[in-house]
Amino acid sequence: MTPPQDDLLPTTRRALLHRVAVAQAEGRAPSLVAAVVRDGRAVWHGARTSVDGHGPDEDVQYRIGSITKTFTAVLVLRLRDEGVLDLGDPLEKHLPGTRAGEVTIRELLAHTGGLAAETPSPWWERTPGSLRPELSDVLGERPVLHPPGRRFHYSNPGYTLLGSLVEKLRGAPWEDVLRREVLEPLGLTRTSGQPRAPHAGGWAVHPWADVMMPEPLEDLGLMAPAGQLWSTSGDLARFAAFLARGDERVLSAGTLQEMRTPAAPAEASDLADGSSYGLGLQVQHRDGRTLVGHSGSLPGFLANLTISVADDVAAIVLANCTSGPVISAVGADLVRIVAEAEPRIPDPWRPLREAAPAVLELSGQWYWGTSAFALRLTADGLLSLGPLSGQGRRSRFRANGDGTWTGLEGYYAGETLRAVRRPDGSVSHLDLASFVFTRRPYDEGADVPGGVDPEGWRGIG
Template identity: 65%
Template sequence: MTAPLTALLPTTERALLHRIAAAQSEGRAPSLTGAVARDGQLVWTGERPFAEGDETGANTQYRIGSITKTFTAVLVMRLRDDGLIDLQDPLEKHLPGTGIGEVTIAQLLAHSAGLGAETPSPWWERSSASLRPGLPDVLGEQPRKHPVGRRFHYSNPGYTVLGSLIEAVRGGSWEEVLQREILEPLALTRTSMEPQAPSAQGWAVHPWADVLLPEPAEDLGLMAPAGQLWSTATDLCRFGAFLAEGDDRVLSAASVREMRTPAVPAESGEWDTTYGFGLQIIRRDGRTLVGHGGSLPGFVAGLWVGVDDGVTAAVLANATSGPLPSLVATDLIQIVAEAEPRLPLPWRPLSEVDQEQLEITGPWYWGTYAFGLQLLPDRVLALQPLTGPGRRARFTDAEDGTWIGQNGYYAGETLRVVRRTDGSIAHLDLGSFVFTREPYEPDTGIPGGVDKQGWRGLPS
C-alpha cells in the first residue's frame, strides 16, 4: 500500500485560501478559520482575521454550537455497543418520568421523535441556564409537535434528553463522560465546555452597517449536550477523521458507518439532505458528505467529511450570521477532491482463496437479467448487473455456507447455494429469487418450471 498523500499542491492551497478569504470578506465575519485533513492527516490551515494581532487560527477556540450533538450521539452509540441500551428501547426504560417515555432512543438521535425544535421562552441560547433546571423546563407543557416517528423535525430539546440519558446510564455527568470516552482517547485537547485561551470573542455584525456588538457566551447548563462545546478547526478535523474511519477506542468503523446511514425520510423538496444518528447527510455535486453545522450567538461553524474522497474540512467564524461555514467547508472538500483526487489503492491478488466461493463467481441470470458475481477481499461477494441499471449488493460470509446482503435491495437478505445430489451447483437462492448459469436453465429449481420446448423464434 502506498503512503497517504500529505502536502497539498501550492495551487490547491491558494484555492483554499481564496475560498475562506472570500467567505470572511463577503460574509462580513470578524474572523474566519478553516482546516483540511486528508486520509486522517491535517494538510492545510488558513485564517482571515479582521485586524492585526487578533487571536485567530486553526488552534484558536470558537464555539461550535450544534456540532456538539454529534459528540452526544457518539456517546449514545457507545452505550448501545456496550450492551447498556438498545436503540429501539423506549426512553422510559432508562430515563423514566420525562412525559415522552414512549419515544425511542433511535428517534431522538434522528430527530424523528416529534419534539419541538426549541425550549419554551425565553430564547435559551441567550438566557441563563438557571431558568431551565430540569427536563420539564426544557420540554415544556406540550413537548410533541408531530406524531412520533413520522417525520424529521430538528429538536434541540431532544438532544438535551439524550444527554440526561447518558448521565442516567453511565452514572456521571455528560461532561465527565465526554472527556473520558471521546476527548481523551482522540486527543482532542482543544475541545472543552468553557473557552480556553486562545479563544475568539463572539460578535454580532450589524446587517446594514460595518459595526459590531459583543455577544454573551452563556453556559447552557442542561442544554449543554445540544450545543455547549468550544473547539478548534484542527480538533474538528481530527474528529471528522474519526467519523470517517472509526477508532476502536471510541466507536468501531461499523458503528460510525451506522451513524452516517440515513435514519429518516427526507423532507419533500429536500431530497439532497437527510439525517442519520447525530449526523447530517447531504448530496452535493455528485458527492455524499456527512457532518454537522452549528451556531450560537456570536459563532457559526461547519464540519464536513467526504468519506469516499478521504477529505475532512472544518470552518469556524465568530459572527452570529453572515458567513456560511457548512457551505464553505463543503467547498474546501470539493477543491481538494477535484484538484488532487485520491489515488486508488494498488491491486493485489488475494492472499488466500476459498474454492467453494471461487466456484460461484462469474455470470448468473435472474430470469433474463444478466448479473456478475465477484469475489472481493475479506470474503466479500459483490453482485452487479452486467448491463444497464439493476440491483447491486455486497454480501459478507455468514460462515455457515450462506452470505448476508449488506446494502441496497438485498440488505439483510440471505444468499445461499443450492446443490444437486451429486454436489454440483443447481442455482443460487437470493431471498427466494433463483439465479441460474443460463437464462431459465431447465431442471434448476426455477418456480413454475421451464417450457420443455425451450427457446424459439416467432413463426413466420
Template identity: 70%
Template sequence: MTSSVEELLPGTRRALLYRLAVAQVEGRTPSYVGAVLRDGHLVWTGARSGVEGLAPDADTQYRVGSITKTFTAVLVMRLRDEGLLDLGDPLEKHLPGTGVGEVTIAQLLGHSAGLSAESPAPWWERTPGSLRPELADVIGEGGRMHPPGRRHHYSNPGYTLLGALVAAVRGVPWEEVLRREVLEPLGLTRTSTKPVAPHAGGWAVHPWADVLLPEPAEDLGLMAPAGQLWSTAADLCRFAWFLAEGDDRVLGAASVREMRTPSVAPEAGDWTSAYGLGMQIVRAGERTLVGHCGSLPGFLAGLWVSVADGVAAVALTNATSGPLAGTTAAELLAIVAEAEPRIPEPWRPLPEADPRLLELTGPWYWGTYAYGLRLAEGGGVDLEPLRGGGRRSRFAAAGDGVWTGLDGYYAGETLTVARRSDGSVSHLDLGSFVFTREPYGPADAVPGGVDEEGWRGR
C-alpha cells in the first residue's frame, strides 16, 4: 500500500466530504476524520472540526475502543497457526485458574463463551485499570450469563482473557506482543496503547445544549486487549487492507478469511449481522462488510471493508455519543464502491490445459440432479447446478485426482475421480455422493443399483 492519495473523481470526493460534514453537524461532535482505501491505496481523507485550535487529519490519533479486539484476535490466530494452541482447546489448558477455564478459545473469540458483557462495577471504561489488578476482578463472581457455545453474547471480559492468554503463551505482556508481531510488520507506526501527539481529546457533548465536558482517558490495565488502542484513520485503513488480503508476515490470507466467517448463529430474526473471530460482519444491502466498531468515553470509531469491492473506510470522532462512526464509515465506503465500481480484470485463458482435467468438464449427474464441472485456475474445479437451486462449491487441487472443497455445502469435503481398470473415468466421488455422466446409467456405479427395466413411460 502506498501513502500517497490517488485521485478519485471530483464528484466522488465532494460526496465523501459532504457525508463527513453532515455527520459532524448532525452528530454534534467536536471533530470527525474519515479515510477511504481502494485496492490497497489510500484514495481519500477528510476532516471536519468545530472547535477552535483543533485541526485533525488522517494522522491524528483517536481512541478506537473495541477495534482493539480485532488486533487481539489476530494475535490469537497467530498462536494457532504456529501450532501453539488449537481454537477448540479449553482456556484452562493454556491459562489455568480463571474459574471459567472450560470455555474454548474459539468461543471467546466469537463471543459465544456465555460470559458477562462487562466486568463488575465500577464501570471499567471510566475508571483506572488498577482497580482490577487480577483476572478474578475482571470476571467477577457472576461472570457466567449463558451456557458456552449456545448463543452470541458480546463480552469485554472475554477479550481480557484472550489478552492474558497471549501474554501467557508468549511469556511477555500483550502490548509488547502486539507491537512486535502486528504493528511493526504492518507499518502501523501511529497505533499505540497510549496517546502520542498529535491526538484528539475525548469529549462529552451535552444532550440538550451545545457545551462540552472532557472525558477521562484511563489506562484500562488488564482490560486493555478489549479496548485500549489509539490509532489514526490512515493506520486503520492499512489494517483494514490486511484484514481483506492477509500478510504472510503476520497472518496469511486463509486465516484472515477464517476470521471473517460467522462463528455462531445470529439472534433469531437478525440475519443482517454476525460475528466471526474478532470481526463483525454486517449485510448492507447487497454488500457484505467486515471489520469492527469501537467506543470509549469521548470517542467513537468505525472500520469496514468490502472484500468484493476492494474498498475500506474508517471514521473516527471524539464524542461519547451521537455520531455513529460505524454508520459513517459504511456510507463512505458505499459512496466509492457505487460511484466508482471496481473494473474487473480482463478474461484470460488458463496458462495450460491438462487433457486429463479437460475430460472431466461438462455435465455430471447426482441422481437426476444436473451439475456442471468447470476448470478453474491452479488446477481447481467449480461444481454448480445447471438448473434451479442446488449445492455449489469451489474446489482446490490437492494432487493425484483429488480436490478439497473451499466453500458452500462441500467445504472441506474431498472430491475424487474414480477410474476403471483401463484408465477411463467411471464417476466422481464427493463425500460418498456419486456423480455419473448419465442420470442413473445402468452401467454406472450408482449406489443401490439401477432398476433392470430402466426408464419407462407411464
C-alpha cells in the first residue's frame, strides 16, 4: 500500500521526484526506489525504472548490503543492555579461539579493531559462503593489520565475528535471532536473508555502453551479518524511524543515541569529508547538519539509509546496479529537500512543573575568570551552561540527587558540577572540574584559586 502523499507539499514532492529521476537517469540504474520518513512514518515514496509500467513500490525487495551491519549492531547492543556482555570485553572472553580475541567488542562495532577489510581471496561478495566454512577461513593468516583502537579501518570480517558472537551467546543462528528480536517486534515482515518475491534482480551496467548483464546471487554464509539482508523501502523506513526514536521492545532511545555517537578516531581524510563512525552507524556532517545511517553495496545492488535526527527526517534509497548513482548523496539530498522546504515545527515550549529554590538560585550569569557564562534551568529539568557570547565550552548537566550535577556532553561530559555554599547557606561559587565560577569576575568574596589581588580592578596609572 502506497503511503499517503498529501503529508508533503506538492512542490516538495516534485523536488523529491526530480532528484530521484536525475539519479536514475544520470546513474543509469535499471531501477531506483526511494522513501522519505518524517515524524516517525513514511510520508513519500518515489521510483524510476527502465521498464515501462513496472515501477517498483515500497514492497519490492532489494539487497541492502552493509546496512545489514546496523542490524547486527542492534543485536550486540541488546546483549550489552541485558548485562550479558560489556562493550569493553575482549572478544576472547565470549568467543574464544578466533586469533583476534584481544580486540574488544566496542572496537569491532566501530571498525577500530585493526582487522583486515576483506576476507582472503576469492572476493567474498561474488563467491559462495561455502568456500569459507570456518572463522579461520574468513580471517585468514593475518587477521589483525593495525594496533587495535588506534585507527578506523572498515572491516567486513569484524562483523562476521560479531554475528558469530550473537550466535554463541543466544544459542541460535544469527538470522533466527534477528527475526525474533528485531524484525518481528518492529514489523519488518519484508526483510529477510534470502530474496522473497517481489524482488529486484541485480545488474552490472557497462561503464562505456548502455548494456548490462546479471550479477551472480550468492549466499554469504558466515559473512551474512556483514551484508546478507534483503529489504524494502517500506521496511527500511520503519527501521529508520526506530533508529531515530528507539523502541523499548528492541533498544531504548538512549542506546540508539550511543550508537549514533562517533566512536572511531578521525583521520585526515575523514576530517576532510566530515565523516566518522559510531557503533554500527555511519556519521556524516553535510550541509550544516549531522546525518547518521549506513550505506550498502553488493554486486548488483546499492542501498542507503540516511537520518537527520534534529530535523526528524530520514530517507531510503535503493538501486539494482553494481555502480552508478551515488545514492549516499541522493539520500542526503532527499533529507535536505524536506528539511529546508518544510522545516520541523518545534514542540510548544512548556514550563517546568516545579523548580526547587536551591536549584533555581543557581540560574543566571556566572564568570569563569573574566569569561561570562549563563546557567539556565531548562524545562527538561537539566542545567545548561554556555558562554554569553562567542565560542566556548557548552554542556548540559543532569541532577545526581545529592546536590551535584553531571555533565552530559562536550568538554564537561562526565564531570561534576556542585554549588559551594557559605556557612549561612548562600552560594559562594560553582565548582566544575576544579574550575571556579563566580557571580562577579574574580569575586573577592569567593574562593578563587590563586587568590584575588587585594587592590582589585584598576586602570593604568
